[in-house]
Structures are given as structure tokens and as C-alpha cells.
Amino acid sequence: MERIRGGWKNVPDNLKTKTMLDQIGMKPSGDPVAEVWSGHQWCKLYDTVVAVPKNRISDKQQEALEKARAKAIADRTCSHCDEVVSKNEINIEVGGARICDWCKKHLVWEAEQKSMISAGHEQFRCWFEQDFVILDTETTDLEGEIVEISIIDRTGETLFHSLVKPVHPVPDDSIATEIHGITNAELEDAPTWADIRDNVQGILRGREILAFNAEFDLKMLNHSCDRSGMPRLDDLKWNCVMEAYRLTQCSEKWISLASASGRVTAHRATEDCQATLTVIENQWKALGLIPSVKINATA
Numbered sequence: 339m340e341r342i343r344g345g346w347k348n349v350p351d352n353l354k355t356k357t358m359l360d361q362i363g364m365k366p367s368g369d370p371v372a373e374v375w376s377g378h379q380w381c382k383l384y385d386t387v388v389a390v391p392k393n394r395i396s397d398k399q400q401e402a403l404e405k406a407r408a409k410a411i412a413d414r415t416c417s418h419c420d421e422v423v424s425k426n427e428i429n430i431e432v433g434g435a436r437i438c439d440w441c442k443k444h445l446v447w448e449a450e451q452k453s454m455i456s457a458g459h460e461q462f463r464c465w466f467e468q469d470f471v472i473l474d475t476e477t478t479d480l481e482g483e484i485v486e487i488s489i490i491d492r493t494g495e496t497l498f499h500s501l502v503k504p505v506h507p508v509p510d511d512s513i514a515t516e517i518h519g520i521t522n523a524e525l526e527d528a529p530t531w532a533d534i535r536d537n538v539q540g541i542l543r544g545r546e547i548l549a550f551n552a553e554f555d556l557k558m559l560n561h562s563c564d565r566s567g568m569p570r571l572d573d574l575k576w577n578c579v580m581e582a583y584r585l586t587q588c589s590e591k592w593i594s595l596a597s598a599s600g601r602v603t604a605h606r607a608t609e610d611c612q613a614t615l616t617v618i619e620n621q622w623k624a625l626g627l628i629p630s631v632k633i634n635a636t637a
């Protein structure tokens with residue numbers, strides 16, 4: 339270390355003592371570079387070029403600073419998943435909870451799923467209180483007319499069943515025929531829609547009608563009436579079991595009767611009515627609803 343002789347007048351401007359540095363808000367960084375005789379002791383000198391600003395923050399200030407830092411972290415912490423995210427990914431909910439974008443999306447999705455399921459359950463619960471009938475039709479093709487119709491009650495008893503001779507015969511390449519297997523030969527001696535239309539209307543009038551894909555059965559009833567030159571059925575209260583079931587499964591897509599009922603059917607009207615009843619009864623069971631057994635008074 340250099341010893342500066344001749345007192346303070348020989349000390350260059352860039353060299354200061356600790357006290358002198360303190361007075362200008364600095365502190366030394368590193369070792370002293372020189373000494374000067376003050377008259378009674380050697381004073382250590384530090385180079386101001388490498389001196390650093392003195393930390394003047396008090397303990398209290400330090401504490402406040404740390405608190406602020408902790409708060410900034412807390413403000414960006416999701417109260418749902420505990421992840422720290424960036425400020426613009428945090429949503430402040432009613433009640434003050436901080437939820438990250440991802441959790442928010444997930445919670446919205448979860449709430450939607452729950453409300454879908456409960457809407458489906460509500461529908462099945464509602465049917466439990468009703469004296470409904472279940473209807474199913476088989477048709478010439480997807481845009482055609484009815485070749486078989488069945489109506490059962492909620493205990494599974496058949497109220498009405500008939501093959502129906504269509505106005506236009508079943509097309510040879512009909513996909514529907516491939517499904518249910520009903521041929522023109524079988525329908526040759528069957529009644530026409532005009533023969534049974536009033537009977538069907540009488541059974542259905544004012545009743546809650548449940549069908550698996552109600553929209554399709556309604557369309558087919560209308561087609562058969564139109565093609566037969568008969569008035570369309572009126573006073574029908576349609577309910578779609580396929581739609582209610584879809585809700586209970588949170589499915590965006592339509593679900594087949596076979597998947598919903600767990601039953602492989604031959605796709606004949608009465609069997610499909612029974613499978614639809616199975617779907618309904620399974621939901622009732624899951625909801626803890628036990629249908630009282632209908633006791634048929636023997637005449």
C-alpha cells in the first residue's frame with residue numbers, strides 16, 4: 339500500500355477515507371489503496387472510482403420492501419393451483435380470490451359440465467313423476483315413412499304395435515331396411531298409415547311422448563300423414579330421451595340407443611321402445627328413484 343508523504347495536500351482527488359466517502363453517500367468496495375499521515379495516525383484511503391453507493395435503507399424500510407415483494411408474489415399466485423403466473427394472467431374474482439387463466443377456464447368448463455349433468459338428471463327426475471308413453475318407429479329410409487310403430491307404457495306394456503304398409507315401397511338400397519330388416523314382402527298385408535292413423539292419434543293425444551331421438555319420430559309421423567293425405571297428428575307432447583341422456587353424459591355428440599341402454603337390439607320398434615325404457619330406468623336407479631311396480635288388476 340502506497341504511503342503518501344507530506345500530508346493531505348498531496349492526496350489525489352480520487353482517494354478518500356471511509357468517513358469522507360460516507361459523507362457523499364458512498365462506501366468503499368475493496369481494500370484501501372493508500373495511506374496518509376493525519377498528524378497522529380495513518381488514515382486509509384480508498385479509490386472513489388470503485389466506491390459504491392452506501393445502502394441507506396433502514397431495517398424498517400428493508401422489512402417494508404420485503405413485504406411489498408411478498409405481496410407482489412401473492413398477487414400473482416393462483417389461489418386455486420398455487421402457481422405464480424404473470425400479472426396479466428391473474429383474474430380477481432368476486433370475493434377477492436385470485437385465479438389464473440388456466441384454472442378459470444377449467445372452472446368454467448367444470449361448472450358447464452355440472453349444469454349439463456344436472457339438467458339431464460332433472461329431466462329424468464321429471465319423467466319419473468309423469469305417466470308417459472314411449473314411442474318408436476322403423477322407416478323405409480331416413481327421409482321416408484313409417485313401416486313399423488310401437489308404443490309402450492312406462493311399465494313396458496305394449497299399448498300399440500303395427501307394421502305399416504308404406505305409400506312408397508321400401509327402396510331396394512335402403513339403409514333403414516339393412517338396419518331393421520323389414521322387407522316389402524312382409525309389409526304386403528300390413529295396414530296402411532291411413533288405416534291406423536286415428537288409432538295412434540287417440541293413444542298419443544295429450545300424453546307425454548318419450549322417444550329416443552324424438553325429432554326423427556315426429557318427422558316420420560308427419561311424412562306418413564302427408565304421404566297418406568291424412569292430417570298430421572296434433573296435441574303431442576314430445577320429449578327426447580336421447581337429448582336428456584346426452585346431457586347426463588356431458589356429451590357434445592349424440593349417443594346411440596345401443597350405447598345408452600347397453601342393449602343390442604334388432605332395431606325393431608317394440609324392442610327399441612323397451613331399450614329406451616331401460617335407459618330411463620337406469621337413470622332412475624342412479625338417482626335413487628324406485629318406480630313402484632304397477633299391479634295389473636286381473637279381470
Ligand SMILES: [Zn+2]
Pocket residue numbers: 416417418419420421437438439440441442
Ligand atoms: Zn391456477
